[in-house]
Amino acid sequence: MTDRLGELSAAGVSIWLDDFSRERLDSGSLQELIDTSHVVGVTTNPSIFGKAMSSGDAYTEQLRELKATGAELADIVTTLTTDDVRAACDLFTPIYLATEGSDGRVSIEVDPRLAHDTQPSIEQAHLLRDLVDRPNAYVKIPATREGLPAITGALAAGISINVTLIFSVERYTEVLNAWMDGLEQAHDKGIDLTDLHSVASVFVSRTDVEVDKRLDALQSQEARQLKGKAALAVARLCNEAFENAIASERWQTLAGYGARPQRPLWASTGTKDPGYRDTLYIEELVTHGTVNTMPEKTMQAFADHGEVRGDTVRGTYDTSREILDAVEAAGVDMVDVFAVLEREGVTKFIDAWEELMTTLQDQLDKL
Template sequence: MTDRLGALAAAGVSIWLDDLSRERLNSGNLQSLITDKHVVGVTTNPTIFANALANGAAYDAQVRELASRGASVEDAVREITVADVQQGCDVFSGTWEATGGIDGRVSLEVDPRLAHDTEKTVAEALDLWKAVDRPNLLVKIPATKEGLPAITQALAEGVSVNVTLIFSVERYRDVMNAYLEGLERAAANGHNLSGIASVASFFVSRVDTEIDKRLEAIGGSALELRGKAAIANSVLAYAAYQEIFSGERWKKLEAQGAKVQRPLWASTGVKNPAYPDTLYVSELVVAGTVNTMPEKTLDAFADHGEVRGDTVTGRADEAQRVFDAVADAGVDLTDVFLTLEKEGVEKFDKSWAELLETVQGQLDGAKS
């Protein structure tokens, strides 16, 4: 049987799982994914934890203990999620050591209700960093306008960061600049730059979902552009990454031991059943990147995914033509990206509310 995920890893793509649960940890499933499917990291978000808590009996004992000492729902959510992430970090500690701190990473998100509050986001990022107390943690901070200075401040304090909810190349450039500034300030603060890591989570499938919807409303020849914008957007993002991380500002930091902020392809589960279910993996193969996949996408690629070499480098001109055509067809791209960021924050807000509601219900049940 062809080891398709092995070929993907050999092409330089770090395979991360977009999921974590206590059941997955306790059953040994996560370890088996590391051993058998080349998984070298994990990302979480409020939706993932909401689903895990709603469907997992593995949390019952901890919930009973939290209820017995009268923990608030906010404190309970913090303790539960931190415990899962600590255990995940421990499972990946061997990977972290073997890759020199590049992989073996587990991400934990700041409270999404703070997405537009810089100072509270920084405070929460520092609290999570201390609470988890693992060197292979990444604290997730959204790339909102208020999130950008929070990213810089967290990095300046030596916190490793996964920047999330990046949709446009313009905002991605802001994120990379926030990273460089954070490293410069970290060096000034006396931190060892080699110990600070970061990835930039550039969202893929949601771009096609939103732009396809608008192309369908326009109709006619615009329909021929469906399913092309997300890959083109990602290719342009990678070109921006190459530009920034070959510049003089970066080279000075690299000389001090800094690591590049790797592009991470997020939201790679295919939403439209008309598209190949491995589309956002096979078309985004390039060394030095991360692809974080839901297990369904991971399994699909293991079964029939194709690695055709580097499918990203050198395609920027072609990608720009796609974007120009989408704009010429009448799609307001600025509005697309504003809409996606707003919806992204709102979705995580909603999931956080569901998480709080689920845990409150479990706390109440444990008391009765």
């Protein structure tokens, strides 16, 4: 029987699960994915936590205990989420140790309502790092304009960061600069850079959803032929930007201090268009030294019929530029696309967070 996920892992792609819940921990589901599907990390976000806490009774007993203490709702949410992440970090510790910190990672996001507030984001990154209290935890900070200095500030304090909600090559390049700024400041403070890790999460499928919608509106054969190509082009050019950064003299200096590369992470890799191959954003983004975080449904699809055809990223950069140029020439304003995607991404996470708060309040009222 072909071990397709094993082939993907052997190609240098770290397989992370884009889903998490206490039920996964308690039932052994997460451990099974580690044992059978080459899963070496897990990512969370407000939507994932909201879904986990709105179903089942895995949190009921702890909610009852927290209610008895008179804790505020925001503190209860923080306690529940950091407890889950800490337990998952413990589960992944053997992988963390075996990979010298590259994998075995679990992410927890700052309150999405802070996406446009730099200093409060840095302060919450400190809080979450301290509450989880595990070396293999990542704190997620969105790559908004205000998030960039927060990323630098958190890294400068020795906090490992998962940068999230990246949609454009331009913003990704700014993230690379913010990351290296943070490393340089951390080094100046005497922080050991070998223990400071980061990934940069480029969201993939959402780009095709927005671009394809605009291409359809143009009602031309030329425009329709470009559908399903923009997201991969953006991700591949982000990888080129990463390669350029790693080849720079600035990075070589940091590497000499023991710094680790900020690996590109492909997020939002489940296809939204049923007309596309369900493993599209896995198969076409295979290159060594990257992470692909997948919904379980997509992971299962790849295990069943995915294909590893060697490196599908390097060597595509010129073609990727031509694709994005063609999309622009057809009449799609990509700058506006990226602005809309970032704005919608932040809004979706805020809505999910507030829905989570409402759900927990309703559960507390019923206890």
